[in-house]
Amino acid sequence: MTVPTAHAILASVEAKGVFVARHRVAVVVLGGTFVLDLAVAVQAFGPRPSVFSKIRDEPEPPYDVFVCGAALTPTSLGFTIGDLRPVEWIVDADTVVIPGLEAPWAPQNPAVVEAVAKPCSTGARLVSLCAGAFVLGQAEVLDGRRVTTHWALAEEFREACPRAHLVEHALYVEDGQILSSGGMLAAADLCMYLLGQDHGQSYANDVSRVLISPPHRTGGQAQYAKAAHRPATGSLVPVLNWLTDHLAEPLTLEDVAARTHMSPRTLVRRFRLETGESMSGWIARRRVERAWALLEDSDLSVTKVAYAAGFGSTESLRRHFLVHIGTSPRSYRKAFRPRNSTLAARQVPARGPAFLSGDR
Template sequence: MIVLGGTFVLDLAVAVQAFGRRPSVFSKLRDEPEAPYEIGVCGFAPTPTSLGFTIADLKPVDWIKGADTVVVPGLEAPWAPQDPAVLDAVARAADDGARLVSLCAGAFVLGQAGVLDGRRVTTHWALADEFRAAFPKADLVEHALYVDDGQILSSGGMLASADLCLYVLGQDHGQSYANDVSRVLVSPPHRTGGQAVYAKPGPRPSGPLSPVLDWLDEHLTEPLSVEMVAAQAHMSQRTLERRFREETGESLAAWIARRRVERARALLEDSHLTVTQVAHAAGFGSTESMRRHFLTHTGTTPRSYRDTFRGTAEARRA
């Protein structure tokens, strides 16, 4: 495991807990007190972490030579150039056949080491634009919790590191073992869905179509046809569709559907409306229409989304 300046402590802690010495409570599940791996935390001591304190007890970076698995936790400023010695060590480990595991923004380090070209990879959803710009030859799977691309494994935002570490344990030592570690962590061994359910929309593009976008937001609950919007924009339907794609990157219909989903998400989190009432308040003609678009954009259902971000009624009462 490599500790760099600004390393996310949570990523590092999850990896050390998953792969390192078993906690005493593990004996209640298995009579296997020894860790299944020999681990070493490497870096240039002392190294400041994302929380301000430093880590001094670190093995030298070249300790990873010959390692079977190299884990790179996320870090505070992943776009910052990393020490050439670290990048060279990671590249050499890849050449030697080591499995490379990036957690959260750790994928940027693998990218700087030059090992991601043509590889499927993920990182924190909020860093997708920066990652694509920095490593255009990598195949970013933006909303995945984690991605297994053979030699390269990567996870999304912070707590997705637990999902990936448990997955690796299952691959190495069987699902039963990974399940028992998940019981100690009190974390599911596998979560459905992906990062899309947590992603928040970025700022709306500002351009010549801004007045039209404002008007659309004000009329989302109404039936909106291309003909109607083109009349509001004072342009032909073909020109509207072309301008819309140029300015938003989406078709008019896709943009309207996404904005309705975003409104539905806010209502599911903050209001006491029923799911049916949310569907109509967000501009969907039916709950089935909302459910279909919701699954497309978030990977989950409206009801599951509400349970995730507000908890069930039983949990709130408890």
């Protein structure tokens, strides 16, 4: 049995002459709100640009969108937004969207935080974009919930919201009425998902055609994350440095233990104590980091990258890449080293008209 979309149900009811209020979306603006997140939310749920009529006939937008917050709120880019609906409008919204913001761990406007929490008790949908998840944490609606945020804020989020279950590298996460997206442009992924849930995948696909953006991306934030460079400390620093310099070689526990003049058992214990992970896990992660650097910066084939990083085979590289990055090495290279487009740009003639007229 085919389940009708919300759009189809609304059209049917309106055809019978029954008034139906449109879905109300409140987009919350706090001090330091990321302008990009705000724009994505308003563009996704607000009125469509005129070019949309070439794709789909839509007499009225399916949502009423209100940008809410305290008057004269500064954004992340320094300018101030003054034309805002009152904070009280948040309480009656069907969907509340909280864009990311600078210093999200800092205490936010209490009136706004209280207004964000109230719709949760009435079954409204709460949506955080990027660091907006911190605001949901302050509203105390994340206890026991699965949630994500920008990958680079994972440590701060765990400290600020210890009772939430962070899905660190997801593009977006849905847990009942709470939905959250990862960093920055993952907001578009979540908004397209919501449009598909509300009005059918075909509708979301048409909106994505206007945005020139895929309605769904594979993988997660892990393919965009970059390891923080933290200086090693502790007695194992010389060992860690040596391992980093010899990643391309076979590295067994017994060989490394012999080199450090420790028993394998002692090395295992010391490694876990000083790094927080096993030696094999540490080596695998460093090899993945070496591989992604080579995929971005070198012309080596995927097979040569696998051996240069110490995996020994393309299958081993692929397996570890899927675990740590969430995508394949080839897909990663296409995303972060688009050689075809670069080559095409280089081949554009400097004197186009002369070239077309035959001057070669």
